[in-house]
Amino acid sequence: MNKSQIEELKAIFGESDVLTDVEDMVAYSYDASHAEIRPEAVVFARTTEQVSQLMKFAYRQKICVTPRGQGSGLSGGSVPLQKGIVLSMDKMNKVLDFDPANRLITVEAGLTTSEIDLVAVEANLFYPPDPGSVAFSTIGGNVAENAGGLRGLKYGVTKDYVKMMKVVLPQGDIVTLGNKCVKHVAGFNMEGIFVGSEGLLGIMTEVTLALLPIPEHRESALAIFTTLDSAAQAVADIIAAGVTPSTMEFMDNATINAIQNFKDCGLPRDAAAVLLIETDGDENAAKAEIAKVEIEVKKNNCREFARAKTSAERDTLFAGRRVALNALASVKPNLILEDATVMRSRLPEMVRGITDIATKYDIQVGIFGHAGDGNLHPTFLIDMQDKDEMARTEKAVAALFQLAIDLDGTISGEHGIGLEKKPFLQNQIGGEGIALLQNIKRTFDPLNLLNPGKMFDMPAEQAA
Numbered sequence: 361m362n363k364s365q366i367e368e369l370k371a372i373f374g375e376s377d378v379l380t381d382v383e384d385m386v387a388y389s390y391d392a393s394h395a396e397i398r399p400e401a402v403v404f405a406r407t408t409e410q411v412s413q414l415m416k417f418a419y420r421q422k423i424c425v426t427p428r429g430q431g432s433g434l435s436g437g438s439v440p441l442q443k444g445i446v447l448s449m450d451k452m453n454k455v456l457d458f459d460p461a462n463r464l465i466t467v468e469a470g471l472t473t474s475e476i477d478l479v480a481v482e483a484n485l486f487y488p489p490d491p492g493s494v495a496f497s498t499i500g501g502n503v504a505e506n507a508g509g510l511r512g513l514k515y516g517v518t519k520d521y522v523k524m525m526k527v528v529l530p531q532g533d534i535v536t537l538g539n540k541c542v543k544h545v546a547g548f549n550m551e552g553i554f555v556g557s558e559g560l561l562g563i564m565t566e567v568t569l570a571l572l573p574i575p576e577h578r579e580s581a582l583a584i585f586t587t588l589d590s591a592a593q594a595v596a597d598i599i600a601a602g603v604t605p606s607t608m609e610f611m612d613n614a615t616i617n618a619i620q621n622f623k624d625c626g627l628p629r630d631a632a633a634v635l636l637i638e639t640d641g642d643e644n645a646a647k648a649e650i651a652k653v654e655i656e657v658k659k660n661n662c663r664e665f666a667r668a669k670t671s672a673e674r675d676t677l678f679a680g681r682r683v684a685l686n687a688l689a690s691v692k693p694n695l696i697l698e699d700a701t702v703m704r705s706r707l708p709e710m711v712r713g714i715t716d717i718a719t720k721y722d723i724q725v726g727i728f729g730h731a732g733d734g735n736l737h738p739t740f741l742i743d744m745q746d747k748d749e750m751a752r753t754e755k756a757v758a759a760l761f762q763l764a765i766d767l768d769g770t771i772s773g774e775h776g777i778g779l780e781k782k783p784f785l786q787n788q789i790g791g792e793g794i795a796l797l798q799n800i801k802r803t804f805d806p807l808n809l810l811n812p813g814k815m816f817d818m819p820a821e822q823a824a
């Protein structure tokens with residue numbers, strides 16, 4: 361970008377909200393995946409109007425813009441593939457309206473997810489989607505990735521809570537989509553198309569979200585298993601028995617030991633796998649459900665069903681799960697974390713398949729994740745400097761995605777496609793599916809300037 365273009369950015373955002381120093385560009389060159397490309401400038405939006413002016417400027421000057429929340433994405437979504445401008449949304453972080461009577465909250469897109477709960481709790485409400493990154497990801501990033509989390513099994517994912525949004529379209533127009541009513545079918549479900557759009561179709565600046573009453577009671581337990589298979593089968597059986605826990609998280613032996621080495625959370629180092637299970641609702645219902653869970657896990661040779669007796673005990677168990685990724689990251693220099701997902705009934709096959717793949721390609725793997733959703737995070741623990749191991753890992757990742765597809769599952773349950781899974785999307789949705797995505801992208805962004813090269817290539821890029 362030239363000097364006059366930078367000056368124009370400063371005129372829109374103010375001197376201190378435009379960065380161009382090399383050190384700053386390095387800081388905005390990556391997310392939590394492995395991609396790394398430096399932008400030419402970073403700007404911090406504080407108003408929707410600034411975002412609109414930026415996109416008008418970008419369209420006039422044909423400069424690419426990559427929206428960014430907190431850069432915690434695991435698929436490379438906020439990495440500026442074509443350089444240009446990174447638009448950081450994290451300074452748009454105000455709560456605009458809290459409406460407990462209608463169980464709604466309207467926030468700016470850069471607000472950290474967990475901060476929504478800090479407001480909601482005042483009226484005994486909560487925001488159910490609960491990604492492991494809840495303490496640092498932004499709600500805009502969650503909407504753009506349709507983030508899931510630890511409560512997805514019972515409460516669903518981000519898309520189930522988005523009611524309304526303000527969006528800046530690629531050419532700078534500002535639109536308000538959706539409605540605060542419980543029901544709204546006037547026109548296409550346009551807010552829906554932005555959920556999971558990975559910053560390719562527009563920039564969310566405000567979002568209205570539904571909230572729920574905090575459940576009266578919770579029952580939490582750790583089910584300890586001596587085989588991987590029995591833990592996976594227990595998940596399928598619990599669902600088949602008609603129980604819907606709010607949380608059912610899986611951790612295998614490698615993950616358990618990584619966590620214990622990282623932080624003592626009281627997990628059994630000798631277990632093949634554990635399930636962290638929580639039921640909630642009114643006290644009788646939560647207790648009745650955890651009792652049914654206990655019956656199902658015991659049918660599957662659960663060695664021990666340890667109920668949390670205090671909220672401190674429960675918090676320790678959940679803390680273990682929340683540090684799983686950081687703990688695995690400390691085992692080897694690098695990791696590749698995936699989020700292939702299958703129907704719950706196919707979870708035992710998926711777990712077996714993942715271990716077979718790791719054995720075949722001789723790669724260390726830790727498996728954890730939202731088992732109740734069929735959404736596992738097989739995490740390959742590797743050293744990227746080791747060329748031979750990297751080559752084997754690439755084959756293992758491809759085999760993993762193929763396994764998910766063969767089991768009628770999906771290559772991504774919650775982290776999105778971005779750069780990391782782009783080569784595999786066609787296998788999942790077919791050539792016609794890719795063509796439809798390209799047409800939609802072209803309609804919103806005819807010059808392909810907003811986060812180009814993510815999820816799929818546009819035909820011109822393929823030719824290049």
Ligand SMILES: Cc1cc2nc3c(=O)[nH]c(=O)nc-3n(C[C@H](O)[C@H](O)[C@H](O)COP(=O)(O)OP(=O)(O)OC[C@H]3O[C@@H](n4cnc5c(N)ncnc54)[C@H](O)[C@@H]3O)c2cc1C
Nearest residue numbers: 429430431432433437492493498500501502504508559564
């Ligand atoms: C330790 C850890 C645990 C995690 N646990 C989970 C989990 O349990 N479940 C889960 O789903 N994910 C999880 N993630 C992944 C990640 O936190 C989510 O994808 C999150 O939604 C990303 O939010 P962000 O603000 O960091 O967005 P970024 O990473 O900055 O951006 C993600 C994508 O959204 C786009 N984007 C960001 N803001 C906007 C906006 N306002 N308008 C339009 N597009 C925008 C970006 O261009 C990019 O494509 C985890 C990540 C880490 C590091």
